[in-house]
Amino acid sequence: MNVDFNKNPNGLVPAVIQDASTNKVLMLGYMNSEALKKSIETKLVTFFSRTKQRLWTKGEESGNVLNLVDIKLDCDSDSLLIKVNPKGPTCHKGTDTCWNEENKQSYGFISKLETTIASRIENADSEKSYVASLFAKGINKVAQKVGEEAVEVVIEAKDNNDGLFLDESADLLFHYLMLLQAKGFRLNNVVDVLKSREKK
The missing domain is CATH 3.10.20.810 (Phosphoribosyl-AMP cyclohydrolase)
Incomplete structure (x- = not known):
C-alpha cells in the first residue's frame, strides 16, 4: 500500500x-x-x-x-x-461514535419507512392513516394482507409487465415491514438471522 x-x-x-x-x-x-x-x-x-x-x-x-x-x-x-x-463504544466519552450517534445498521429509505410506520402506529388517527387503520384491525388482518400481496407478486412474476411486478413487490415489502412491527420486530432482526446463517 x-x-x-x-x-x-x-x-x-x-x-x-x-x-x-x-x-x-x-x-x-x-x-x-x-x-x-x-x-x-x-x-x-x-x-x-x-x-x-x-x-x-x-x-x-x-x-x-x-x-x-x-x-x-x-x-x-x-x-x-x-x-x-x-469492541464497545468508540468515543472516549462513552458513545458509540465521536458524533454521538448510535452505531446501528441503517438501510437508508427502508429504515426511514420503518420509522414512518412506527410513527403512524403510535400517533396517527386510524380514520386518516392506512397504517393505523390496518393495525387497529389486529395482527391477523396485517398477516392476511401480507399473504394477499405475496400472491399478487407471484402472479405478476409469471407475466411480462415489469411495472406491475415492481408495484406488487413494493406493496409486499411495505406490508411485511408492518407485520414485523406488529410482531415487535424490525428488519434488523431478520438480517441478524440471515447473518447467523452465513457460511464462514
Whole structure:
C-alpha cells in the first residue's frame, strides 16, 4: 500500500474509521507509517496521537479496541478508510461514535419507512392513516394482507409487465415491514438471522 505520508509536513494521514457491519463512521484519527504498520501486524487499529506524540492503540486503556477488517487507500494516496469491528463504544466519552450517534445498521429509505410506520402506529388517527387503520384491525388482518400481496407478486412474476411486478413487490415489502412491527420486530432482526446463517 503506497501511502503518501510526505504530503503533510508532520508525516500523518487522516484515517476514517468505519464499522464493517453497520457502515457507520465511528471516528477520525491520524496515522504515520509506523502506526499503519502496527495496525496491520497486530490487527488492532493504532494511531499516532498528536497530543501524546506517540503511537496509540485504540482501547489500550479502556479495552474498547478496534479490530481491523480492511484498509482502503483513497484516490490521492493520502487518506485511509479503515473498516473495523469495534469492541464497545468508540468515543472516549462513552458513545458509540465521536458524533454521538448510535452505531446501528441503517438501510437508508427502508429504515426511514420503518420509522414512518412506527410513527403512524403510535400517533396517527386510524380514520386518516392506512397504517393505523390496518393495525387497529389486529395482527391477523396485517398477516392476511401480507399473504394477499405475496400472491399478487407471484402472479405478476409469471407475466411480462415489469411495472406491475415492481408495484406488487413494493406493496409486499411495505406490508411485511408492518407485520414485523406488529410482531415487535424490525428488519434488523431478520438480517441478524440471515447473518447467523452465513457460511464462514
